Amino acid sequence: MRPPADRRPRPDAPRGPRPGGGRAPAPRRNPTRAAALALLTAVLDRHRGLEEALDALPPGEARDRAAAHRIAAGVLRRLGSIDAILEPSLRREPPPEVRQVLRIGAAELLLLETPPHAVVSSCVDLVPRPFAGLVNAVLRKVAAAGPAALEELDGERLDTPTWLWSAWHAAYGPGVRAIARAHRLPAPLDLSLKPGAAFPEGAERLPNGTARFPAGTRITELDSFIAGDAWAQDAAASLPARLLNAGPGMSVADLCAAPGGKTAQLAAAGAEVVAVERDPTRLLRLRENLARLSLSAETVHADVAQWNPGRRFDGILLDAPCSATGTIRRHPDVPHLKRPTDIGSLATLQRQLLEASAKLLAPGGRLVFATCSLQREEGEAQAATPPAGLVPDPIRAEEVPGLEAALSPEGWLRTRPDLWAGQGGMDGFFMARFRAA
Numbered sequence: 135m136r137p138p139a140d141r142r143p144r145p146d147a148p149r150g151p152r153p154g155g156g157r158a159p160a161p162r163r164n165p166t167r168a169a170a171l172a173l174l175t176a177v178l179d180r181h182r183g184l185e186e187a188l189d190a191l192p193p194g195e196a197r198d199r200a201a202a203h204r205i206a207a208g209v210l211r212r213l214g215s216i217d218a219i220l221e222p223s224l225r226r227e228p229p230p231e232v233r234q235v236l237r238i239g240a241a242e243l244l245l246l247e248t249p250p251h252a253v254v255s256s257c258v259d260l261v262p263r264p265f266a267g268l269v270n271a272v273l274r275k276v277a278a279a280g281p282a283a284l285e286e287l288d289g290e291r292l293d294t295p296t297w298l299w300s301a302w303h304a305a306y307g308p309g310v311r312a313i314a315r316a317h318r319l320p321a322p323l324d325l326s327l328k329p330g331a332a333f334p335e336g337a338e339r340l341p342n343g344t345a346r347f348p349a350g351t352r353i354t355e356l357d358s359f360i361a362g363d364a365w366a367q368d369a370a371a372s373l374p375a376r377l378l379n380a381g382p383g384m385s386v387a388d389l390c391a392a393p394g395g396k397t398a399q400l401a402a403a404g405a406e407v408v409a410v411e412r413d414p415t416r417l418l419r420l421r422e423n424l425a426r427l428s429l430s431a432e433t434v435h436a437d438v439a440q441w442n443p444g445r446r447f448d449g450i451l452l453d454a455p456c457s458a459t460g461t462i463r464r465h466p467d468v469p470h471l472k473r474p475t476d477i478g479s480l481a482t483l484q485r486q487l488l489e490a491s492a493k494l495l496a497p498g499g500r501l502v503f504a505t506c507s508l509q510r511e512e513g514e515a516q517a518a519t520p521p522a523g524l525v526p527d528p529i530r531a532e533e534v535p536g537l538e539a540a541l542s543p544e545g546w547l548r549t550r551p552d553l554w555a556g557q558g559g560m561d562g563f564f565m566a567r568f569r570a571a
């Protein structure tokens with residue numbers, strides 16, 4: 135089907151000195167697409183995080199930010215496929231800004247199915263004049279091919295960087311395809327609730343108690359959030375804190391704690407919690423989150439590797455910094471920002487933090503180690519050699535209803551984005567539990 139005729143002046147028509155004198159006015163840049171361009175340039179050309187890039191957008195209407203995020207996230211999720219579709223139309227590599235605009239146009243035409251007349255001319259208006267004709271011609275071709283063009287590609291493979299595909303194939307075999315497929319969709323909104331809080335209307339109750347809303351739900355409009363009864367936390371992210379079985383009379387150190395989802399769970403369970411975080415801005419956010427929920431915990435600004443509180447704890451939760459490859463559904467910039475070499479240095483840091491944490495555990499106490507990574511170096515390989523003084527305390531099937539298949543023979547829990555696929559999946563986490571010897 136041919137795209138409908140565009141009544142605007144042809145974008146490649148000369149714009150400049152006009153017969154009557156003076157220059158043609160510069161085309162008005164569509165604010166949503168201009169913002170999407172800023173986001174993609176930040177992530178793909180400057181290697182900045184998508185959230186950080188969103189925060190750096192000039193104050194504009196919320197609608198533009200949300201729509202720009204939707205477009206940019208679509209491009210990041212399907213980057214390999216989009217580039218494969220653009221490739222035959224590009225004789226040479228265009229400047230980065232022009233490539234990003236082409237990707238925006240292609241994502242809108244193929245993924246969001248925005249009508250071509252709304253996409254093509256406003257993408258043309260975003261690029262320098264010499265590239266107007268190219269963008270117009272390429273996007274018209276993409277529009278003519280339509281979304282069916284995507285179906286002819288091996289999108290799962292194309293949209294996954296090779297180093298991640300190889301690592302996941304080695305770890306999960308054919309499961310790599312299901313993981314890659316899960317990364318195409320935005321994650322639902324999951325809420326954890328304070329004990330005794332009413333289950334929110336309209337939410338789906340998952341086997342672990344999480345209240346799940348469809349992707350795109352605005353948390354700030356939900357009654358349980360407004361009432362301070364709930365916080366955003368992926369179903370898988372709610373599991374590590376539960377494995378400590380914390381309650382009144384138990385002292386727990388939540389190490390690497392911000393923004394505090396797990397601190398909130400531990401405090402809500404009645405434990406005496408000390409939350410330790412190295413990043414002062416994130417620590418501030420943790421305090422704000424606890425205040426919003428009317429929960430209390432001691433908060434400490436410290437590097438866990440150096441922290442010496444002069445006491446030991448009955449429970450320790452180490453939710454260690456990691457590559458976050460388990461959260462790609464929520465953070466589609468991750469595959470484009472992380473490098474294979476990051477995994478080794480993060481694994482070294484996790485080891486150091488695990489060794490330091492083990493020294494803080496009271497005799498008989500329990501330690502849970504967790505990362506939101508799908509990489510074995512940041513999970514199974516760490517747990518296979520516990521620090522001195524710790525022995526394995528295998529997680530039992532009855533502790534993780536609905537996730538029995540995710541338990542390894544060693545009693546470690548490995549969640550993946552393709553688990554509970556029919557209900558919207560979950561983040562990829564690794565969890566192992568130990569006891570002080």
Ligand SMILES: C[S@@+](CC[C@H](N)C(=O)[O-])C[C@H]1O[C@@H](n2cnc3c(N)ncnc32)[C@H](O)[C@@H]1O
Pocket residue numbers: 389390391392393394395396397410411412413416436437438439453454455456487506
């Ligand atoms: C995976 S996030 C923690 C998420 C948190 N547990 C929650 O549930 O909301 C890791 C956190 O560790 C912090 N961090 C990284 N290295 C640290 C260190 N050496 N000491 C303390 N905190 C650290 C990061 O700033 C980040 O906030």
